[in-house]
Amino acid sequence: MNKLKYLYEHHNGKVSDKWELYLEKYDRILCEYRSHPINLLEIGVQNGGSLEIWSKYFEASSQVIGCDINRDCYDLEYDSDNIFVIVEDSNSDQAEDKVKSLANGFDIIIDDGSHHSDDIIRSFARYFPLLKDDGVYIIEDLHCSYWKSYEGGIYNLYSSMSFLKNLSDYVNREHWQPEDENFINPILDQLCKVDASIDDDQLKKLHSIEFVNSMCIIKKRPVKNNTLGRRFIVGQDNSVKNLDAHQFKGLKVSKEELDVQEQSPISTIRAYQNERSLMAEKLENLESELHGIYQSNSWKYTSLFRLASRIIKKMVPNQLR
Known part of the structure; x- marks a missing residue:
């Protein structure tokens, strides 16, 4: 049974607004986190209903934190003592300081904020470093990334979807990033445009990026888990092509192959x-x-x-x- 969908169908508290597809994906992705206390940060609170539901979905000792710029969120009150609301611009230093004061790292971060491309990119740069190894960072309502009023467009190189597509390439960085100090990393290029930055050591922890309709799921793992690792060539019969394990100690891309990217x-x-x-x-x-x-x-x-x-x-x- 989809526990999260059940909670939404029987919820009578504060209003929450989620698409059905999200509930299906969330239950698949987040069920492994239900067995132990976790820290969850949700950017964008609105009426506050999702914080109530997350509090029921996870262990009672889990900590659920919401951040919203809307001053009306000051009036939100909860029966549960594990829900906290920060009323600040999530992309401000003040909000980040308050978030850090409440939790030492997060297992789950959900961006359901303004949906503007610049805000999505800034939030990722600011809060992905706060995500624990083996954590998951989820961005909702990415259909807005295709709309001009949200700084988007299908051919907009600086939209949030373009940024996330570049992140998916970064998962494979060992196969395309040249060792050239003059090389302009497209991710850093986009971050500079919105006056944001992120340490390269954090980007190396990108393990996987999954896209579903209007949603992006980013998983973080220790750097050692994000390479191809050892190549296994096993068996005795190689009559079609002779494969020698000693020939394949690693993948080396030629300078000529990388030059093609410049065009x-x-x-x-x-x-x-x-x-x-x-x-x-x-x-x-x-x-x-x-x-x-x-x-x-x-x-x-x-x-x-x-x-x-x-x-x-x-x-x-x-x-x-």
Whole structure:
């Protein structure tokens, strides 16, 4: 039986809003965490119903923390003493400090906040480091990532879905990331755009990324669990292709293979966008300088001379100038 779905179907407390698909996936993903006390952080509280249900779903000694920017959340009260609500912008240092004061790391983090791409990316950079090894980070309502009003779009290279797709490539980083200090990591590129950062040692703990409709499930594991490990070549009969275990000590990608990536459409588009941004910045600076000239005293003092010059040009024939 789906315990979480049962709780939702029989819930009479504060209102919670979840899609049915989410309940099915949550029960599959989170059932292993029900056997022991855990720390859960949910970004986005709204009416507070999901915190009540999470409190019932997990062990009584588990700690359930919600964070929401809406000041009305101050009025939320709970019968359970293991539910805590932080009323702050989740992407502020104040919110992070309060979250850290309540729990020493989290087993589960759920982002059900603003759904804006910039906020999703910032939240990941801020709170993924607080996720314990063997923890799970879940992002809801990613359909918003395709909407312009949420800083999204299917071809938007800086949408939250584009960021998460790049994270899925990072799981395979040992096969494509060159050892070149000039290489621009697309993930760090996106983080810089939203004034966020994350330590590379944390990204190395990305174990798996799963996508379902409007939802992303990210699992974190110790670095040693995220490589291919030893290659097993067993058996005696290799009549089709001779495989020698000593030949396959590791995968080495040639520089030529990596060079192909530099010509990818995404790299071309990003280069065009960067060039366009630089041109827009130059144009803005020129307009600012021009505005400064128009506001200067020298421009005002010479206005009569410019007017006289225009009148003379109109009065004197071109051939006499």
